[in-house]
Amino acid sequence: MNYYFDDEEVGPARKTSHPNFVKAMTADFYYDCTEEYSPFGNDDGADMLCYLQDWYRAKKLFRNIVKWLFNEIDEMGFKYQSKQCSQILDLETLRKIQEEDEYMLLCMDNSIIAAGFGQIKITGKIDAKLKALTFTAIERQLVLDEGYDEDYPNRLKKMKEDLMKFEY
Numbered sequence: 001m002n003y004y005f006d007d008e009e010v011g012p013a014r015k016t017s018h019p020n021f022v023k024a025m026t027a028d029f030y031y032d033c034t035e036e037y038s039p040f041g042n043d044d045g046a047d048m049l050c051y052l053q054d055w056y057r058a059k060k061l062f063r064n065i066v067k068w069l070f071n072e073i074d075e076m077g078f079k080y081q082s083k084q085c086s087q088i089l090d091l092e093t094l095r096k097i098q099e100e101d102e103y104m105l106l107c108m109d110n111s112i113i114a115a116g117f118g119q120i121k122i123t124g125k126i127d128a129k130l131k132a133l134t135f136t137a138i139e140r141q142l143v144l145d146e147g148y149d150e151d152y153p154n155r156l157k158k159m160k161e162d163l164m165k166f167e168y
Helices: 019-024 043-059 065-074 091-100 104-123 128-143 151-165
Strands: none
Touching: 019 104, 043 065, 043 104, 065 104, 065 128, 091 104, 091 128, 104 128, 104 151, 128 151
């Protein structure tokens, strides 16, 4: 299996992305590491893409990416465990978590979204469990939409649509 890794000096680019990713994720924001609402443009997403590339460089095998992802998120030191929070979509429960750990959900979801799109970018495929987890993270951010400008929910909807169409 061929893996595609970005040049650290350049960042995400079409020429360093798997052809399946380039074909499916046509919007420019997927390659913009300065766009806060892109999968790799926020701090958590950019870091996760780097960690994911390092993981693939070291492992060279398709291991349990979801378990690895939860471990990476939990190392950020949040009050709640990411695996337990990853399926929650109930607004009241989400608000309670935010009251106790303000940035946990956003950081977790940014990381999950980056890992989902990052796996496609690197390998041209996505693990079924990671794909479902990525959908849930996008949905959760839509539920939690805190009045960001219109770009944020529109970007989330575009990512959801592109991921839904992705077949590999």
